[in-house]
Amino acid sequence: MNLDLSPAELAFRAEARAWLAANVPGTPLPSMDTAAGFAAHQEWEARLAEARWSVVSWPEEYGGREASLVEWVIFEEEYYRAGAPGRVSQNGIFLLAPILFDHGTPEQRDRFLLSMATGERIWAQAWSEPEAGSDLASLRSTARRVDGGWVLNGQKTWSSRASYAHWGFGLFRSDPAAERHAGLTYFLFPLDAPGVTVRPIAQLDGEAGFAEIFLDEVFVSDSDVLGAPGDGWRVAMSTAGNERGLSLRSPGRFCAAADRLADLYAATAEAPDGAASRVADAWIKAQAYRLYTWGTVTRLADGGDMGAAGSVNKVFWSELDVALQETALDLLGAEAEVESPWSDGYLFSLSGPIYAGTNEIQRNIIAERILGLPKEPRR
Ligand SMILES: Cc1cc2nc3c(=O)[nH]c(=O)nc-3n(C[C@H](O)[C@H](O)[C@H](O)COP(=O)(O)OP(=O)(O)OC[C@H]3O[C@@H](n4cnc5c(N)ncnc54)[C@H](O)[C@@H]3O)c2cc1C
DSSP: OOOSOOHHHHHHHHHHHHHHHHHSOSSOOOOTTSHHHHHHHHHHHHHHHHTTOSSTTSOGGGTOOOOOHHHHHHHHHHHHHTTOOOOTTHIIIIIIHHHHHHHSOHHHHHHHHHHHHTTSSOEEEEOOBTTBSSSGGGOOOEEEEETTEEEEEEEEEEETTTTTOSEEEEEEESOTTSOTTTTEEEEEEETTSTTEEEEEOOOTTSOOOOEEEEEEEEEEEGGGEESSTTBHHHHHHTTHHHIIIIISSOHHHHHHHHHHHHHHHHTOSSOOTTHHHHHHHHHHHHHHHHHHHHHHHHHHHTTOOOTTHHHHHHHHHHHHHHHHHHHHHHHHGGGGGSOOHHHHHHHHHTTTTTTTSOHHHHHHHIIIIISOOOOOOOO
């Protein structure tokens, strides 16, 4: 692993830093889990896209810069260092797009990628169901074959930003006779299609970007099947490791938060006992994740794959985030009761060990696939 950046990579960093310094909004945007905040974040995505910073690693024809993985990591570092807004398009650009590139048809890529890059069409992930979260393969929503397409029925839940999003992507059971992982198909569907009801779920912070999605005889044409019918599980899992290990939560986010924590510590007149060690621990762990990620990127660039290592990363970054945010609240003392970016960050950090596959499930994966321990018996 060579940690020295090339002149071209240094120039890329400088260009990104300069653009972000000139364009990142001076005051934080309202939460993207509110209607006004969602719209403001969409506008931000449009601005990023205009300057071709919204999807740097994509091909130019879809609004990207064909940036390398190393450049993508550099961009992420600069993005969070600049305090830029959260990505309202993240489920589309990080979860769906890689699948469209690998398994979509050219027609689907042409139809969906540009509007995803500009933030005009926001996508919601519709995977979880009330009885199928960790054990996703037990999902019950169905797809029935009809002339020219499929009819979807069922209920999805915990769909981030579905209250305001435009399209959903999810798995449905298309062959009821097939065993669990077999017989699932990956579908794309508009959230305003006849038969779709989106019901917002109130969150801990009082906002309602999260939603349940009910599907009642929803027609989806063959052109909105992603990958082959019956191949949905393989299609869905093909990028899950990268999501957990790299794309969803890049180190830039935690390095920036650790820097802010160090600033908060420096500005705190009377820090509680042990706070200095906790601040240092969070900062060191963020840097460790950063350096480890450079190793991962080097491996991937050399043709390796993420494999089960993505699970180790996911446990690491989610637990680091909780510890980091808790330390900030302890530094703030009574002030932590007042709503602030730190209190929001703390509440959100609590969900890190749950989304993208719970940490218990990641530990099972680590135990079985990395440590070679015996498989968990099926209940
Ligand atoms: C902030 C946030 C955003 C989310 N966004 C989306 C989204 O956009 N789209 C979407 O589809 N879903 C989303 N989810 C849902 C998320 O994927 C699920 O919550 C997660 O997969 C867990 O499923 P569950 O809630 O049904 O819990 P369950 O699977 O019922 O698990 C309950 C508890 O049991 C534990 N457990 C379960 N099985 C095992 C096992 N085999 N071994 C050990 N422990 C086990 C779990 O770790 C957990 O602690 C989101 C969740 C959160 C918190």
